[in-house]
Amino acid sequence: MDELIIAGRKFNSRLLIGTGKYSSSAVMAKAIEASGAEIVTVALRRVDITNQNDDMLTAIDRDKYLLLPNTSGARTADEAIRLSRLARAATGINWVKLEVTPDPYYLLPDPIETLKAAEILVKEGFVVLPYINADPILSKKLQDVGTATVMPLASPIGSNQGLKTRSAIEIIIEQANVPVVVDAGLGLPSHAAEAMEIGADAVLVNTAIATAADPVKMAESFKLAVQAGRMAFVSGAAAESQKASASSPLTGFLRNE
Amino acid sequence: MNVLKVNGKEKTFAPDKMPATIVDLLKLLGIDSATVVAELDGQIIERANFAATALKDGQSIELVRFVGGG
Numbered sequence: 001m002d003e004l005i006i007a008g009r010k011f012n013s014r015l016l017i018g019t020g021k022y023s024s025s026a027v028m029a030k031a032i033e034a035s036g037a038e039i040v041t042v043a044l045r046r047v048d049i050t051n052q053n054d055d056m057l058t059a060i061d062r063d064k065y066l067l068l069p070n071t072s073g074a075r076t077a078d079e080a081i082r083l084s085r086l087a088r089a090a091t092g093i094n095w096v097k098l099e100v101t102p103d104p105y106y107l108l109p110d111p112i113e114t115l116k117a118a119e120i121l122v123k124e125g126f127v128v129l130p131y132i133n134a135d136p137i138l139s140k141k142l143q144d145v146g147t148a149t150v151m152p153l154a155s156p157i158g159s160n161q162g163l164k165t166r167s168a169i170e171i172i173i174e175q176a177n178v179p180v181v182v183d184a185g186l187g188l189p190s191h192a193a194e195a196m197e198i199g200a201d202a203v204l205v206n207t208a209i210a211t212a213a214d215p216v217k218m219a220e221s222f223k224l225a226v227q228a229g230r231m232a233f234v235s236g237a238a239a240e241s242q243k244a245s246a247s248s249p250l251t252g253f254l255r256n257e
Numbered sequence: 258m259n260v261l262k263v264n265g266k267e268k269t270f271a272p273d274k275m276p277a278t279i280v281d282l283l284k285l286l287g288i289d290s291a292t293v294v295a296e297l298d299g300q301i302i303e304r305a306n307f308a309a310t311a312l313k314d315g316q317s318i319e320l321v322r323f324v325g326g327g
Contacts, residue, residue, distance in 0.1 A: 018327030043326025046264045090294035206327030
């Protein structure tokens with residue numbers, strides 16, 4: 001597959017994978033391996049001082065995968081900036097998946113706070129990958145302030161509804177000069193393939209893999225779907241038409257007319 | 258008694274039992290410092306500075322680490 005380049009860094013995989021909701025760190029590690037992903041998202045939370053769990057970081061080989069901390073839980077630009085700075089201090093990595101989701105029911109991203117935070121974080125030297133609604137104008141504004149990608153949602157986080165925002169994402173892709181990573185709501189490999197077929201540069205999947213009965217096999221399914229979708233996109237899709245167009249010759253039939 | 262607010266919860270210490278530094282606090286709580294980042298009264302403290310950062314009565318400290326997320 002052709003390389004994906006984000007902020008000058010090259011990746012062979014176009015599937016980014018989240019680490020939430022796995023039944024165990026061991027299953028997660030195997031699923032990440034099977035997915036072929038090279039970028040792995042993590043969240044930052046308070047240490048539970050009454051109940052020590054094993055740390056996520058130990059299950060992820062940091063030489064092999066780029067850790068992409070998210071700012072999940074942030075409801076304002078200020079909270080997202082605080083989380084980004086903490087994440088950078090924790091990892092030494094200046095990449096951040098910027099999420100500002102004030103609404104707990106649909107977890108839809110706040111465009112105004114996201115743009116505000118993006119502008120400040122870019123100035124502070126962060127590589128910013130913002131999670132947004134499928135809004136072409138917002139995408140342009142984020143690119144203008146220097147984000148490394150835009151990450152429009154397919155449907156609400158964890159909903160597995162698939163590519164409900166397709167037509168808006170097509171506009172975003174048409175106008176983008178940074179990679180477009182379709183994030184959130186992709187529930188099946190076919191959803192991921194569809195996003196890749198319309199020209200998305202990559203997709204991010206978490207829930208659909210982590211909560212499958214067999215996350216490792218599902219991770220591989222998504223890997224293949226993303227590869228197929230990308231290959232289809234670069235192959236140039238054949239035209240769609242209203243009427244039938246015979247695939248076999250319309251001459252030489254065994255009948256007399 | 259000395260008071261430290263740790264992750265939003267107040268913890269009280271007799272003056273002679275008060276952890277002197279962030280490293281001492283983590284030891285007391287049984288937390289592996291290799292994976293933690295701290296914020297003391299709103300200032301980020303990198304791991305390399307945990308041993309050198311003194312704790313005082315009335316301070317508020319946040320201890321955070323990575324968890325699974327999408």
